[in-house]
Amino acid sequence: MIKSFYLQLISRIMLIVTLSVVSTVCFLSDFHFVYGAACSIVMLIVIFRFIKFLNTVNEQISFFFESILNEDFNSVYALKRKSKILDKLNENLDKVNRKMQDALMANARQEQYFKALIEHVGTGIITCNKDGFVIDANAGFKQLVGLEQLTHTKQLQKVDSKLMEAVNSIRHKEQKIVGVNNERQGDTVRLLLKAAAFNTGAQNLMLISAQNIDKELDENELDSWMKLIRVLTHEIMNSIAPITSLSETIASLYSKEGKAVLAKDIDDRTIETTIRGLNVIREQGKGLINFVESYRSLMRLPKPKKERVKLYSFLEKQCAINQAKEINMQLLCADEDRNLSVCADKEQLGQVLANLIKNAIYALKGSQNPEITIGFGTNQKNRVEISVKDNGPGIDPDLLEEIFIPFFTTKETGSGIGLSLSRQIMRLHGGWLKAQSVMGKESVFTMVLPKEGTAV
Numbered sequence: 001m002i003k004s005f006y007l008q009l010i011s012r013i014m015l016i017v018t019l020s021v022v023s024t025v026c027f028l029s030d031f032h033f034v035y036g037a038a039c040s041i042v043m044l045i046v047i048f049r050f051i052k053f054l055n056t057v058n059e060q061i062s063f064f065f066e067s068i069l070n071e072d073f074n075s076v077y078a079l080k081r082k083s084k085i086l087d088k089l090n091e092n093l094d095k096v097n098r099k100m101q102d103a104l105m106a107n108a109r110q111e112q113y114f115k116a117l118i119e120h121v122g123t124g125i126i127t128c129n130k131d132g133f134v135i136d137a138n139a140g141f142k143q144l145v146g147l148e149q150l151t152h153t154k155q156l157q158k159v160d161s162k163l164m165e166a167v168n169s170i171r172h173k174e175q176k177i178v179g180v181n182n183e184r185q186g187d188t189v190r191l192l193l194k195a196a197a198f199n200t201g202a203q204n205l206m207l208i209s210a211q212n213i214d215k216e217l218d219e220n221e222l223d224s225w226m227k228l229i230r231v232l233t234h235e236i237m238n239s240i241a242p243i244t245s246l247s248e249t250i251a252s253l254y255s256k257e258g259k260a261v262l263a264k265d266i267d268d269r270t271i272e273t274t275i276r277g278l279n280v281i282r283e284q285g286k287g288l289i290n291f292v293e294s295y296r297s298l299m300r301l302p303k304p305k306k307e308r309v310k311l312y313s314f315l316e317k318q319c320a321i322n323q324a325k326e327i328n329m330q331l332l333c334a335d336e337d338r339n340l341s342v343c344a345d346k347e348q349l350g351q352v353l354a355n356l357i358k359n360a361i362y363a364l365k366g367s368q369n370p371e372i373t374i375g376f377g378t379n380q381k382n383r384v385e386i387s388v389k390d391n392g393p394g395i396d397p398d399l400l401e402e403i404f405i406p407f408f409t410t411k412e413t414g415s416g417i418g419l420s421l422s423r424q425i426m427r428l429h430g431g432w433l434k435a436q437s438v439m440g441k442e443s444v445f446t447m448v449l450p451k452e453g454t455a456v
Helices: 002-028 033-069 084-120 139-145 153-158 161-169 214-253 268-299 311-321 346-363 418-428
Strands: 124-129 134-137 175-182 187-199 204-212 307-310 328-333 341-344 371-378 383-390 432-438 442-450
Touching: 002 033, 033 084, 124 139, 139 204, 153 161, 161 175, 161 187, 214 268, 307 311, 307 346, 311 328, 311 346, 311 371, 311 383, 341 346, 341 442, 346 371, 346 383, 346 418, 346 442, 418 432, 418 442
Parallel strands: 328 371
Antiparallel strands: 124 134, 124 204, 175 187, 187 204, 307 341, 371 383, 383 442, 432 442
8 A cells, every 4th residue: 555655646746747847848938838728737637636635645544543532433434435545545444443443342341341340259349549539449348338339538437437547548568457337337347458559550549458357357266265275274274183182182181081180190191291282282373373474474565665676786696695505506698688677676576586596496405416597588578587497306287376376385394475475576566477397307487577667
């Protein structure tokens, strides 16, 4: 088509030039005036048709682009014309128009599919801009908050002010659990909010999903209570059973056939047995008191007094403080992480680290070439990880979650609150504590913390 267009263009220009030259020669000659006039008239007709041809091409192309701008793809360009070039142009414009129409319809079908998908899922989804105007909210979200129409996040104030604040303040890739007291529905639910920011080209939007996690939390809470009650029962029964048994034994020494034994009939052996029994009862009582104190310390954990902590120097100091004989302890980190810092309570962080190192030392008893490696750095989610790894016998997979239950212990002596307290401290810092182990090879405890300057 382009080649034909150029040929037509060149031929018409050459014709106009030729007619112009001929008419000029004729006018300069006295004998050919009539021929010059005739050539001039033909030249004007050719120029007119040439201009009309160019205008037709321009109009067609201009009309095509205007249709695209107005998203009108219903025009038909394949009309019967005398010019093959214009017919070819119209044919190509019509093909492009149909392709764009097909693409638009495909996008519309895909949009309808995704909209139906979003409406169908049980998770609530809301999209809003930085000013709080709601671009879209699916049926799941409206059902969760009990609103039929939702155009602005301020409307969530009617449901629960905490929910409105959480939606307005949540950041990209952040998660929040919000307890919502919905007076309109007469119900209280706990929602897990997750956010993702994106740009449409015209504006910045925040997509927030909301999921009712009451059932999951209740199940986890019940499971945690069952585990805790099992451990508490075990600990208390271990202390009370000897006390009850000794009390019955001592009582039997001072009574016979339901009557009290006279003082003159009590011999030295009975007194010695009584003293030994009372000493055991006293020790068991002290154990119960220590048990209660341990529980109180777990429940009365103070709020962290956060400050900037440079990890390398902090961990270097902790390694020196908790160094054990005959155990190789080393601190490892990448060069780019040497200046890494976190915002944390130094004492509480040191308490967690000391507990993990102490547990690693205990696990390495009797091991050949015992080694503890402390490392730190950032993970893929830009969070700080501090790990304590030992090459001990490892932890039974069935016990990996049990070890974090308060008062659960595998040691002969120990309160069983160290790891539980450590995990609680990490949660107060906006992080968590996790454990991994390979039987017969190693155990790794990892403290995960927000990087300094990032949101918790």
